[in-house]
Amino acid sequence: MGITSSKQLLEMHKECKATFEKYPKKVIVCCGTGCIANGARKIVEAFQAALAERKIKDFSIEAVKETGCHGFCEQGPLVVIEPHGTFYTHVKPKDVEAIVEKSIAGGEVIEPLLYTNPVTGNKVERYQDVSFFTHQHRIALRNLGKIAAHDIRDYIAVGGYQGLAKVLTSMTPDQVIDLIADSGLRGRGGGGFPAGKKWRTCRNVESDVRYVICNGDEGDPGAFMDRSMMEGDPHSVLEGMMIAAFAVGAKNGYIYVREEYPLAVIHLQKAIQDCEKHGLLGDNILGTNFSFRIRINRGAGAFVCGESSALMRSVAGEVGEPRAKYIHSVIKGLWDKPTVLNNVETYANVPIIAMNGPEWFKSIGVKNNSGTKVFSLVGKVRNTGLIEVAMGTTLREIIYDIGGGMLDGRPFKAVQTGGPSGGCLPAPQLDLPVDFDSLTAVGSMMGSGGMIVMDDKTCMVDVARYFLHFLVSESCGKCVPCREGLYQLHELTERVCTGEATEADLEKMEKLSEVVITASLCGLGKSGPNPLMSTIKYFRDEYLTHIREKRCPAAVCKKLITYTVIEEKCTGCMACITACAYNAITGERKKPHFIHQEKCEKCGACVAVCKPDAILVE
Amino acid sequence: MKHDLSHLPGIFARHQQKPEALIMILQDIQKEYRYLPCEALQETAKALHVPLSKVFSVATFYNAFSLHPKGKNVVRICVGTACHIRGAALIQDQIENALSLKAGQTSADMQFSIEVVACVGACAMAPVVIVNEQYHGSVKPSGAKRLVKGVQ
Numbered sequence: 001m002g003i004t005s006s007k008q009l010l011e012m013h014k015e016c017k018a019t020f021e022k023y024p025k026k027v028i029v030c031c032g033t034g035c036i037a038n039g040a041r042k043i044v045e046a047f048q049a050a051l052a053e054r055k056i057k058d059f060s061i062e063a064v065k066e067t068g069c070h071g072f073c074e075q076g077p078l079v080v081i082e083p084h085g086t087f088y089t090h091v092k093p094k095d096v097e098a099i100v101e102k103s104i105a106g107g108e109v110i111e112p113l114l115y116t117n118p119v120t121g122n123k124v125e126r127y128q129d130v131s132f133f134t135h136q137h138r139i140a141l142r143n144l145g146k147i148a149a150h151d152i153r154d155y156i157a158v159g160g161y162q163g164l165a166k167v168l169t170s171m172t173p174d175q176v177i178d179l180i181a182d183s184g185l186r187g188r189g190g191g192g193f194p195a196g197k198k199w200r201t202c203r204n205v206e207s208d209v210r211y212v213i214c215n216g217d218e219g220d221p222g223a224f225m226d227r228s229m230m231e232g233d234p235h236s237v238l239e240g241m242m243i244a245a246f247a248v249g250a251k252n253g254y255i256y257v258r259e260e261y262p263l264a265v266i267h268l269q270k271a272i273q274d275c276e277k278h279g280l281l282g283d284n285i286l287g288t289n290f291s292f293r294i295r296i297n298r299g300a301g302a303f304v305c306g307e308s309s310a311l312m313r314s315v316a317g318e319v320g321e322p323r324a325k326y327i328h329s330v331i332k333g334l335w336d337k338p339t340v341l342n343n344v345e346t347y348a349n350v351p352i353i354a355m356n357g358p359e360w361f362k363s364i365g366v367k368n369n370s371g372t373k374v375f376s377l378v379g380k381v382r383n384t385g386l387i388e389v390a391m392g393t394t395l396r397e398i399i400y401d402i403g404g405g406m407l408d409g410r411p412f413k414a415v416q417t418g419g420p421s422g423g424c425l426p427a428p429q430l431d432l433p434v435d436f437d438s439l440t441a442v443g444s445m446m447g448s449g450g451m452i453v454m455d456d457k458t459c460m461v462d463v464a465r466y467f468l469h470f471l472v473s474e475s476c477g478k479c480v481p482c483r484e485g486l487y488q489l490h491e492l493t494e495r496v497c498t499g500e501a502t503e504a505d506l507e508k509m510e511k512l513s514e515v516v517i518t519a520s521l522c523g524l525g526k527s528g529p530n531p532l533m534s535t536i537k538y539f540r541d542e543y544l545t546h547i548r549e550k551r552c553p554a555a556v557c558k559k560l561i562t563y564t565v566i567e568e569k570c571t572g573c574m575a576c577i578t579a580c581a582y583n584a585i586t587g588e589r590k591k592p593h594f595i596h597q598e599k600c601e602k603c604g605a606c607v608a609v610c611k612p613d614a615i616l617v618e
Numbered sequence: 619m620k621h622d623l624s625h626l627p628g629i630f631a632r633h634q635q636k637p638e639a640l641i642m643i644l645q646d647i648q649k650e651y652r653y654l655p656c657e658a659l660q661e662t663a664k665a666l667h668v669p670l671s672k673v674f675s676v677a678t679f680y681n682a683f684s685l686h687p688k689g690k691n692v693v694r695i696c697v698g699t700a701c702h703i704r705g706a707a708l709i710q711d712q713i714e715n716a717l718s719l720k721a722g723q724t725s726a727d728m729q730f731s732i733e734v735v736a737c738v739g740a741c742a743m744a745p746v747v748i749v750n751e752q753y754h755g756s757v758k759p760s761g762a763k764r765l766v767k768g769v770q
Contacts, residue, residue: 033740033753034755071742074742219736219737222698223737223739224741258739260739297642299680300645301680302679302681303736317641318640318676319676319679376700378699378700378744379699384741384742385742386742416699419699452699458703476679601711603759604708608759
């Protein structure tokens with residue numbers, strides 16, 4: 001039955017809340033993509049099997065929640081027992097019976113399943129006390145790991161769609177735009193354009209039709225924030241879009257989801273259907289004059305479609321080539337109609353801003369950068385995963401307090417933000433506050449929120465080459481500076497990696513980068529040389545070592561390194577001989593082995609199997 | 619290669635033969651046949667009343683589409699930034715070597731295809747290899763071969 005007024009919605013909220021809180025105990029099984037890959041579905045089945053026969057006071061199978069991503073994917077599958085917050089990591093199906101008996105029925109803690117703090121080596125009992133979580137400030141991710149992702153009743157139970165109800169029943173579209181503008185919400189997709197300003201421009205264009213689009217084409221390699229939000233809390237995204245649609249006067253909305261995210265599509269589809277069933281999408285929503293529908297478009301694997309004008313062409317079923325934006329897409333966008341395009345995280349912030357007001361949002365973060373930002377903290381840190389921090393948090397706090405410091409205790413070298421459009425920042429920048437303006441000032445950018453930490457074993461030339469290679473294959477080819485310029489930059493960087501470059505090449509790279517930045521048509525080309533420029537700026541010495549000494553200090557560039565056996569360390573176990581696919585290693589048992597350089601392909605297989613660490617790569 | 623084209627009318631009908639649904643139609647065709655057969659592209663052009671050249675340009679622009687049949691088992695190696703930093707190239711070496719195939723190729727017996735993908739969004743478990751939709755995280759070079767040998 002549909003909900004036809006905000007009063008009915010409030011009643012449903014009360015009813016859903018009562019169901020949600022019926023059992024004081026809850027078992028939360030993380031079912032984000034990471035945990036599912038690690039076997040979370042089997043854990044849920046094991047709980048169902050274990051609880052089918054077993055009666056426990058104050059508990060039932062309904063209180064086992066399959067939630068969205070907690071962000072701590074590396075430790076998955078994760079199980080949390082509420083209300084205490086007992087936090088179990090790496091749970092296996094065979095552990096479930098013990099969890100049911102001891103932790104749920106008995107209230108005991110199973111020590112071996114607890115998380116071990118990698119810095120202190122101590123076990124941590126409660127979710128709230130894990131340093132990965134304590135330093136976070138969760139707004140956009142507010143419901144992830146709390147409610148069942150596919151259940152609209154859970155979302156309504158925690159106050160879902162109340163923001164929409166408030167907006168529809170007590171505000172005018174202009175007031176909504178003022179509210180978002182006052183809050184200082186900036187687009188979380190990368191550029192940081194003020195959302196309120198965008199909405200106002202769209203509303204002020206003379207037109208009978210307007211569109212709202214959600215950009216879920218999270219193409220930056222190394223970033224998975226939007227994926228987790230679409231999978232784990234699809235209703236927040238839908239509610240944000242609805243509020244935007246009301247504000248700008250749109251009747252139709254589109255969510256463009258990346259091809260690689262099938263689970264996100266399933267959960268969004270379910271969420272849209274549930275909304276239609278409950279009258280939250282369709283005609284006369286909550287008994288008002290507001291009508292709105294949302295359709296999902298799956299991307300087809302093109303990075304450039306993250307660019308607004310390319311994305312809009314792709315939604316229209318065309319080749320996703322960007323166009324010159326003398327006229328912005330907010331004025332002439334999808335099918336040449338005024339279109340508001342924001343990304344997933346931006347929309348997820350909207351409902352809670354509508355509820356709590358702009359002052360509340362501005363109180364979080366720093367000046368001109370209100371609120372929080374979600375990052376995917378990955379690479380060579382101890383705790384990898386999805387995090388959300390207030391704007392202005394320093395890189396050091398993120399990497400050391402939340403990330404637990406560097407993996408294997410190796411030295412920090414750089415952190416890459418902003419994906420292929422961003423840059424690499426060195427150790428002296430660790431105390432930089434993370435916000436849109438500070439990052440841009442030092443030659444990187446916020447981007448959508450990838451944060452990749454690198455140690456001394458990461459070659460910065462190789463990183464630049466990696467991003468250029470990516471961009472060359474993703475450049476749509478429409479404009480020459482991007483198509484040819486990035487190609488040449490990649491060739492030149494490749495030459496540095498193989499030791500064939502000269503110092504003159506380095507200057508050529510810098511000059512060409514400027515041309516590509518100045519003359520490219522869209523953001524892909526305009527920001528494409530950033531990874532290269534920033535690494536040359538901060539790690540020039542490393543480039544020079546490759547060029548002058550023909551040496552890769554991080555031992556990554558294959559043409560410049562050799563693998564040799566350290567005879568004193570080699571125990572003669574023959575493991576590397578078996579591992580080597582190229583028959584490049586010979587030797588007898590219990591005698592030091594030998595690597596034949598002419599056969600060695602530098603694939604790293606021997607290093608991976610060598611227990612005494614007897615293979616030197618330099 | 620001759621194909622059973624009887625699935626196509628159903629796919630066209632599901633998308634009401636709208637030209638703006640071209641990408642979604644091609645996605646459905648690819649799901650059905652695991653690639654885009656030439657005849658299916660011709661039928662699509664006819665059904666949507668758009669030039670074949672337009673269908674072809676969309677089919678070749680997007681990475682998700684393949685004009686060549688894929689193997690029975692598809693091994694996808696993630697080479698996103700997080701995976702790259704944690705040694706995806708070494709994993710790729712091992713898998714290519716184990717299957718005697720290069721990324722982007724399909725074996726002559728149609729058993730295996732290797733693909734590299736720019737990021738599958740499972741960065742916290744890097745490096746990641748996906749064998750027939752099954753995700754494998756924290757893959758080590760020494761364990762990479764086992765992932766593909768298991769399905770042979």
